[in-house]
Each structure stands twice: as structure tokens, then as C-alpha cells.
Amino acid sequence: MLDAEFFRRWMTAAAASVDREADRLTALDSPIGDADHGSNLRRGFAAVAAALEKEAPGTPGAVLALAGRQLISTVGGASGPLYGTLLRRTGKALGDGAEVSTEQLAEALRTGVDAVRTLGGAAPGDKTMIDALVPAVDALGESFAAARAAAEEGAAATTPLRARKGRASYLGERSIGHRDPGATSAALLVAALEEAAGE
Ligand code: ADP
Ligand code: MG
Ligand code: MG
Numbered sequence: 001m002l003d004a005e006f007f008r009r010w011m012t013a014a015a016a017s018v019d020r021e022a023d024r025l026t027a028l029d030s031p032i033g034d035a036d037h038g039s040n041l042r043r044g045f046a047a048v049a050a051a052l053e054k055e056a057p058g059t060p061g062a063v064l065a066l067a068g069r070q071l072i073s074t075v076g077g078a079s080g081p082l083y084g085t086l087l088r089r090t091g092k093a094l095g096d097g098a099e100v101s102t103e104q105l106a107e108a109l110r111t112g113v114d115a116v117r118t119l120g121g122a123a124p125g126d127k128t129m130i131d132a133l134v135p136a137v138d139a140l141g142e143s144f145a146a147a148r149a150a151a152e153e154g155a156a157a158t159t160p161l162r163a164r165k166g167r168a169s170y171l172g173e174r175s176i177g178h179r180d181p182g183a184t185s186a187a188l189l190v191a192a193l194e195e196a197a198g199e
Contacts, residue, residue, distance in 0.1 A: 001099035006196055007063035008052050013192035015045035021188060028181035032168035036077060037181040044075040044083070060100050064091030078166055079182055082116050082129065083189075089115040106140040113137050126164040127175065129182035131157065136190045144194040151190035155183040 018025070022038030029037035047070040057063045068088030071080050090112030094100050100108070113133045122128040132154040139150035156179065163175035166182070 001101060002060060002105060003099045004058050004060055004063050007060045008056075009196035010193050011045070011048050011052055011063065011067050013195040014189050015049040017188045017192050017195075018042055018045045018185065021185075025181050025185055028179055028184055032163065032171055032175045032178045033181060034167060037079060037185065040075045040077040040079055041083075041185055044071045044080055047071075047074040059094075059096050059098055060105075061091045061094040061096055064088065064094065067091075078120075079129070079185070082120055082182075085119050086112045086116050086133070088112075102144075103141070106137065109140065110137050120165060122165040125161060127158045127161040127168060127180045127183070128163075128165050129180070129186040131155065131161070131180065132183040132186035132190065136186070144197045148187070148191045148194045151187040155179065155187040158183045 018038075018041045022042040024038065025041060026035050026038030029035050048067045051066055051070050052063065055066060057066050064087045068084040068086070068091060070084075071087065072084030074080065075084070090108045093108035093111040094104065113130070116133065117123065117130060120128065120130070122130045124130055124134050132151040135154040136147040136151035139146040158180035159178065160176060161180075162173060163169040163171065163180070168175045168178075168180065
């Protein structure tokens with residue numbers, strides 16, 4: 001079973017990973033965006049880590065709700081409300097139990113990803129974070145490691161795609177040949193989940 005401490009480890013690992021990879025995420029956001037994805041998420045996840053330390057929420061659902069609120073209030077870019085919605089809706093779907101199963105987490109994350117799809121209007125193949133999140137959720141029933149691998153594969157597979165949502169879509173054909181920054185950061189979040197699980 002997964003408790004609040006597990007979810008805190010997930011968010012802390014995500015914050016550390018985003019911090020390490022911020023320059024790379026911003027570099028990916030340079031040719032097909034406005035070169036701020038790494039700094040956006042670094043600021044957002046630093047706020048998440050600080051808030052979790054200060055408030056120490058006691059349930060999995062409360063950890064993700066707090067993290068989601070922090071992302072929405074501190075990240076100016078498109079990714080803030082999208083990741084914030086992912087975490088808030090996943091947290092809400094987890095309910096207020098002290099522990100959840102891996103199956104419950106997989107189901108709740110599916111609800112969260114669906115909320116991101118509704119909010120942003122992106123479908124798989126549109127060259128967004130959805131291209132890493134959907135395969136990850138599909139593979140999560142198997143293992144955290146399988147979810148990480150599926151997210152990385154999904155992120156890498158965005159390179160030849162033409163962007164249909166977000167800033168990169170303004171470039172039309174010229175978005176082809178560049179890896180999507182949001183799909184890349186989504187794969188980092190899924191990798192942090194595996195890290196939290198200690199696999
Ligand atoms: P901004 O584009 O506002 O500067 P960021 O650079 O932080 O925001 O995030 C860009 C990433 O957000 C993109 O690489 C893409 O993965 C994701 N994104 C943008 N718009 C959407 C959308 N409508 N649905 C899903 N993901 C999106
Ligand atoms: Mg940007
Ligand atoms: Mg921006």
C-alpha cells in the first residue's frame with residue numbers, strides 16, 4: 001500500500017529531477033516554444049517541495065491536492081494549470097484514505113490524465129505531455145518501471161510529430177523534428193514515481 005510518505009517522496013523526487021533537468025527542458029522549449037519550460041517547472045516544483053515540508057499533509061489525496069494547487073499558483077505557463085490539474089484531479093480521485101493500492105493510483109491517474117485532456121483539448125499524437133502520460137497510465141497496471149519506460153518512449157516519439165496544441169502548434173510544419181518539452185518533463189514525473197517506489 002502507498003501512504004502519504006510515498007506521495008511526498010514522489011513529489012520530492014520530481015522536484016529534484018526537474019531541478020537537475022531544467023536547462024535541458026528549457027533548451028527543448030527554445031526551438032518550438034518560448035524557452036521557459038525548465039524555469040517554469042523548477043519554480044513550480046520548488047514551491048511544491050516547500051509547501052509539503054511546511055504543511056505535511058497526512059493522506060495521499062491531500063499531498064497531491066496541495067502539490068497541484070502550488071503548481072497552478074506558481075507556474076505562469078500552460079504547463080502549470082495542466083500539471084496542476086493532473087495532480088489535483090488524481091488526488092481527488094484517491095479520496096481521503098490514509099493508504100491507497102497501486103491499482104487505485106493507476107485508476108486515479110487515469111482520471112487525472114483525462115482531466116488534462118479535457119482542459120487542454122489535446123489527444124495522443126498532438127505532440128504534448130499527453131503523449132507521455134497516456135502510455136504511462138496504460139502501463140502502470142504492470143509496474144512503475146514499465147510506466148517509466150512507456151513514458152520515455154512516448155516522449156521520444158514526439159520528435160517526428162507536428163504540434164497541434166500549445167505554443168509549438170503556431171509553428172505548424174516547422175515543429176516537426178523537435179522533441180516536445182512537456183512530454184519530456186512528463187516522463188521525468190513518471191520516472192520519479194518509480195524512484196519513490198524504490199524499484
Ligand atoms: P508555455 O507554452 O505557456 O510557455 P510551458 O513551456 O511551461 O508553457 O509548457 C509547454 C508544454 O506544455 C508543451 O511542450 C506541451 O507538452 C504542453 N502543452 C501545451 N499546451 C497543451 C495542451 N493544450 N494540452 C496538453 N499539453 C499542452
Ligand atoms: Mg514555454
Ligand atoms: Mg511561457
